[in-house]
Amino acid sequence: MSSMKLHYDVDNTDFTRAGEASSDTKKKLKLMGVSPEVVRKVAISMYEGEINMVIHANGGTIDVTISSDNIVLVLKDEGPGIANIDKAMEAGYSTANENIRSLGFGAGMGLPNMKKYSDEMNVKSEIGVGTTVTITIYNELT
Amino acid sequence: MDNTFINSVRLDSALCKGCINCIKRCPTQAIRVRNGKAHIVKRFCIDCGECIRVCPHHAKKADYDSIDVIEKFKYTVALPAPSFYGQFNNLDDVNIILRALKLMGFDDVYEVSAAAELVSELSRQYVAEHQDKKPFISTACPSVIKLIRVRFPNLIDHLLPINAPIDVAALQAREKAMKETGLPSEDIGIVFISPCPAKVTAVRSPLTNEKSEVDAVIAIKEVYPKILPFMKETQNQTEEISHSGKIGISWGASGGEAGGLLIDDFLAADGIENVIKVLEDLEDQKINQLEFIELNACSGGCVGGVLQVENPYVAKSKMKALRKYMPVAISHLSDTTVNNVFWEKKIEYKPVFNLGYDFMDSLEKMERATEIVQRLPGLDCGSCGAPSCKALAEDIVRGEAREKDCIHLLRDYIHRMTDDLKGL
Numbered sequence: 001m002s003s004m005k006l007h008y009d010v011d012n013t014d015f016t017r018a019g020e021a022s023s024d025t026k027k028k029l030k031l032m033g034v035s036p037e038v039v040r041k042v043a044i045s046m047y048e049g050e051i052n053m054v055i056h057a058n059g060g061t062i063d064v065t066i067s068s069d070n071i072v073l074v075l076k077d078e079g080p081g082i083a084n085i086d087k088a089m090e091a092g093y094s095t096a097n098e099n100i101r102s103l104g105f106g107a108g109m110g111l112p113n114m115k116k117y118s119d120e121m122n123v124k125s126e127i128g129v130g131t132t133v134t135i136t137i138y139n140e141l142t
Numbered sequence: 143m144d145n146t147f148i149n150s151v152r153l154d155s156a157l158c159k160g161c162i163n164c165i166k167r168c169p170t171q172a173i174r175v176r177n178g179k180a181h182i183v184k185r186f187c188i189d190c191g192e193c194i195r196v197c198p199h200h201a202k203k204a205d206y207d208s209i210d211v212i213e214k215f216k217y218t219v220a221l222p223a224p225s226f227y228g229q230f231n232n233l234d235d236v237n238i239i240l241r242a243l244k245l246m247g248f249d250d251v252y253e254v255s256a257a258a259e260l261v262s263e264l265s266r267q268y269v270a271e272h273q274d275k276k277p278f279i280s281t282a283c284p285s286v287i288k289l290i291r292v293r294f295p296n297l298i299d300h301l302l303p304i305n306a307p308i309d310v311a312a313l314q315a316r317e318k319a320m321k322e323t324g325l326p327s328e329d330i331g332i333v334f335i336s337p338c339p340a341k342v343t344a345v346r347s348p349l350t351n352e353k354s355e356v357d358a359v360i361a362i363k364e365v366y367p368k369i370l371p372f373m374k375e376t377q378n379q380t381e382e383i384s385h386s387g388k389i390g391i392s393w394g395a396s397g398g399e400a401g402g403l404l405i406d407d408f409l410a411a412d413g414i415e416n417v418i419k420v421l422e423d424l425e426d427q428k429i430n431q432l433e434f435i436e437l438n439a440c441s442g443g444c445v446g447g448v449l450q451v452e453n454p455y456v457a458k459s460k461m462k463a464l465r466k467y468m469p470v471a472i473s474h475l476s477d478t479t480v481n482n483v484f485w486e487k488k489i490e491y492k493p494v495f496n497l498g499y500d501f502m503d504s505l506e507k508m509e510r511a512t513e514i515v516q517r518l519p520g521l522d523c524g525s526c527g528a529p530s531c532k533a534l535a536e537d538i539v540r541g542e543a544r545e546k547d548c549i550h551l552l553r554d555y556i557h558r559m560t561d562d563l564k565g566l
Contacts (some may be wrong), residue, residue, distance in 0.1 A: 004509050023422070031536070032504035033496040036295035043426050068501055082191070141501050 005065035010050055012059035021062050022046035029066070035140045042071050045117040045135050052110045056080065057101050057131065064068040070119075071137045078130040085123050089115060143351040146492075148347045149187040150205040150339035151194060155179055162524030164193035164202060169414045170289070171542075174537070175527035176529035185494040188288035190414045190439045204449060207358040209365065212247050212363060215331030215357070217323050219315045220248040221308065222335045224386075225394030225444040226362055228457030233464055236391075240383040241376035242369050248333070250319060251383055255390030257311035259473040260480055262389050262402030264304055269403060270435060275300065277424070277432045280399050282306045284344035285439035286417060287489060291349070294421050295491035300435075303485040305351070306342065308334055310483055312355035317481075334359045337447030338440065350485035361449040387469040395458040396443030400436040410436035410444050455509035482526040497539060503536040507539040514538055519550045 006028070008021035026043040034042075036101040046062065053060045057079020065072045082088050089111050098104025115121050160178035165171075172186035173193060180201070182193075194202040200205030212218045220243045227236055240251045261282075269278055279300045281287055290297050312332045319330045336359045347353040392398030396412035409432060411420045422428050440446030450457065497511065498504035501525045511531065511532075518531035526532040526547040536542035546552045 001516075002505065004505050022426075026426075028508060030293070030493075031495055032499050033493055033498070033501055033507050036491065040296045040425065047426055047428075066505065068505070139501070 003065050006064040006066070008054050008062040008064075010059045010062060012054045012057075015054060018051055019047055022050050024093075025064055029071070032066070033088075034066075034071075037136060038071065038140055041117040041119075041137045042073070045114045045121075045137070046073055046075075047135055048110045048113045049073065049135070051105060053077050053079070055096055055105060066139075068139055068141055072141050073135040073137075075133045075135070076130065081127040081129055082123070082125040082131055083127060085125060089123075094098075098121075136137040145400075146347055146349055147185045147187075147494075148343060149182065149184055149189045150346075151182060151187065151189065151191065151341040152203045152205050152480045153180055153182065154201045154203055157199045159199055159201070161198070162529075163196050163198060165524055165527070165529045167192050167196045168529065169418060170292070171529050171533050173529070174542075175524075183352040185492070186292070187341050188285045188292070188439075189338075190285040190289075191339055192414060194339070194448045204342070204361065206336065206339065206342050206361045206364075206449070207333075209360050209368065211358040211360065212331060212333060216329040217249045217319055217325055218247070218331040218333055219250045219252050219319055220244075220333055221252055221254050221311050221315060221356070221393065222336060222390050223308070223337050223362065223444060224253075224398075225337045225447065225450065225457065226335055226365075226460040227255075227391060227464055228394055228445050229362065229366055229450065229452045230460070233460065235377075236384045236386075236464070237379075238373050238377045239369065241379050241381055242372035243385075245372040245376060246365075246369060250315070250322075252311055252315035252318065253384060253386050253390065254307050254311045255386035255393060256335075257305035257314060257385075257390075258393040258399075258402070259386055259390040259471045260337075260475055260478060261304060261307045261310055261476045261483070262393075262399070262471070264483055265302060266403055268302065268304060269405070273433075277429070277435050278302045279424075279435070280436045281350075282393070282399055283438050283440075283444075284340040284349075285338075285414070285435045287349060288340075289414075289417070289439075289490050290421065292492050292494050294425055295493075296425050297421060298489050298491060300424075301489060303350070303488075305483055305485065306344075307343075308356065308382075309348075309351065309354065310480065313482060314478075314480065316355050319524075333357065335362055335365050336360065337362055337444045337450050339448065340439065348379055349489060350487050351482075352486055362447070363449050363451050366451045385473050387472045388465045389471045390473065391461055391465045391468065393459055394443065395445045395454075396438050397436065398443065400434050403434055405433050407432050408434040408436060410438075412438040412446070413441040414439045453530060483484070497536060511535040511539045514545065517545070518548055521550070523550075525549045 029039045046048045048093045056075035060077030063074045074104045091112040092108040094108035118135040125131040160175045170186045172183045176494035285560045329461040342359045345356040374529045389402040395411040399411045400408040445457040497507040516537040
């Protein structure tokens with residue numbers, strides 16, 4: 001089964017560029033005639049992951065694999081790691097600082113939204129080593 | 143053939159030099175230069191008029207009716223757009239214009255701004271009763287609707303399904319004219335005095351109604367020089383024709399429609415690039431808690447339409463002065479019977495930008511396009527006729543262009559050939 005791979009390096013040096021990777025993937029999925037609902041799920045979960053990476057983990061990488069079955073996002077960073085994943089998955093829980101909050105981020109909806117808009121989600125994290133979030137969204141072919 | 147992909151921008155081939163101004167500025171990348179002339183890809187065009195605005199050779203023209211159209215009907219009603227009032231200096235009474243339209247040859251006048259007040263009232267009710275569907279996106283600008291239907295399928299359900307003021311005005315005007323004259327519908331000409339070509343298309347090929355009640359659309363810039371002499375005469379007359387106040391007139395500029403909703407939670411964006419940014423953010427759910435999103439393709443709102451005469455910001459300030467001592471609204475639903483104010487048809491998503499005929503085909507084409515982009519110089523110079531290297535790559539995989547349309551690749555190719563020949 002053929003698939004297409006996209007790779008993004010998300011760097012944290014310019015905060016105003018956060019969201020560009022998810023925006024590029026969204027544009028590509030639209031050109032490929034992926035159903036609007038699937039595009040929406042990918043765009044939102046990837047955007048939240050990308051922002052998390054910039055805010056908490058000094059950036060990272062995102063690998064997207066697009067096939068007729070599904071769209072898989074692997075978001076990998078070498079940040080501080082998540083101390084309590086269950087807690088981080090709770091809506092409204094946030095460790096973001098004041099600066100970030102003043103920009104309208106840090107509402108504690110990052111991981112919960114990623115979960116909400118994905119069909120499968122797996123979070124692996126180790127303190128001091130980093131976090132890898134794998135998200136699968138089923139493709140609906142019309 | 144899907145007849146909803148007609149548009150009202152025309153090319154004058156004799157004037158077109160095949161330059162890259164329009165292809166670079168088109169927000170939906172709908173223009174290509176082929177064989178030295180610009181071509182509009184109809185299914186991508188949203189009638190925003192940007193190309194008309196930027197063409198330095200005036201080769202892009204809006205398609206609208208001639209003012210002589212009024213001679214085709216036994217009885218005609220002029221429907222001036224609210225933004226029309228912003229074109230005149232020191233205007234302190236709209237009646238001067240309305241009376242002058244009658245002297246120009248129209249039998250009656252029905253202000254679009256009067257219908258706009260009814261639409262505002264209906265919108266207030268609708269938004270209050272359908273809070274679960276918020277944010278609502280305004281639907282008065284036809285270019286915005288066309289943009290959403292080809293690029294933002296997830297936002298279609300947020301469109302406010304109420305007819306635009308021009309459509310409400312046209313029906314009201316026709317019913318009034320038939321009642322007053324006893325003439326059959328076909329003898330009555332409802333003529334819209336329009337700020338933009340998008341409204342021409344909306345009338346000729348309506349997306350949300352079976353047919354439009356507007357019979358002809360003429361340009362503000364054509365009416366303007368003709369009405370001025372009559373205004374000298376009408377400024378001392380006393381006939382009161384106007385039926386609109388602050389709310390109706392304000393629809394002519396960005397923020398006016400939202401203002402008429404009497405709510406705080408709204409945003410109003412104007413200029414097509416800004417509109418696209420708002421729609422992208424709305425689609426990604428980055429904009430929350432707003433009740434209403436007002437969007438106008440032209441900078442400044444309808445005052446910025448390509449068929450206007452005055453600078454949009456000057457027009458906006460003139461309208462502000464004009465409405466200063468007006469009542470908030472003059473037309474009210476309680477005094478009027480309005481029929482058919484809601485959309486008859488829903489907007490249907492048109493995935494015109496799809497690369498292939500199905501997902502697997504698109505996937506394969508997307509991979510090829512990505513490969514091709516790597517080989518292209520990335521200058522986005524437009525010399526190939528496409529607006530960017532990426533657009534050229536997409537055209538190539540769609541079978542509409544070749545790699546050697548890139549003059550840089552072609553030059554490298556020729557250099558290699560001459561080197562090979564030298565070696566012989």
